[in-house]
Amino acid sequence: MSRQAEATVRLYGFVPMTRRRYIFQLVLAGGLALSLLVAWVLRWPTLRHRLTHPPTPTTYQIVLLVDAAPWLIGAGVVLQAIEAWIVLRLLAKKEKAVRPNPDGGEGRL
Numbered sequence: 001m002s003r004q005a006e007a008t009v010r011l012y013g014f015v016p017m018t019r020r021r022y023i024f025q026l027v028l029a030g031g032l033a034l035s036l037l038v039a040w041v042l043r044w045p046t047l048r049h050r051l052t053h054p055p056t057p058t059t060y061q062i063v064l065l066v067d068a069a070p071w072l073i074g075a076g077v078v079l080q081a082i083e084a085w086i087v088l089r090l091l092a093k094k095e096k097a098v099r100p101n102p103d104g105g106e107g108r109l
Contacts, residue, residue, distance in 0.1 A: 007094035009087060019091050022084075029080055033073050040069050 011017045017025075044066060051059045 005098070007091055007098050009090050009094065011087065017087070019088070019095070022087055022091070026080070026084055030077075033077050036073055037070060040066075040073075044069075 006018045006020070008016045008018050011022070048063055048066070051063055
């Protein structure tokens with residue numbers, strides 16, 4: 001029995017991606033986002049206190065940026081979810097076109 005080639009899409013126009021590889025990337029990105037949020041919750045309050053005593057203009061800007069980290073991470077997760085929805089739909093469409101028809105004929109490409 002011959003193995004059927006997996007359907008691929010070109011992500012960002014130049015990165016060929018299969019469903020398995022894309023889902024691995026999604027799991028990795030989700031793990032990274034979760035790790036960053038956990039690190040922010042556990043470490044940021046004490047680090048923030050150390051940076052703001054005594055306050056300086058530079059540390060004030062850093063504190064403002066890192067205070068917004070959960071919102072920035074959340075925005076990244078939302079954008080990744082939108083991309084995943086689009087890419088997984090496109091992969092499903094291509095897989096359907098590659099899959100053999102039940103009447104014995106080949107699928108279209």
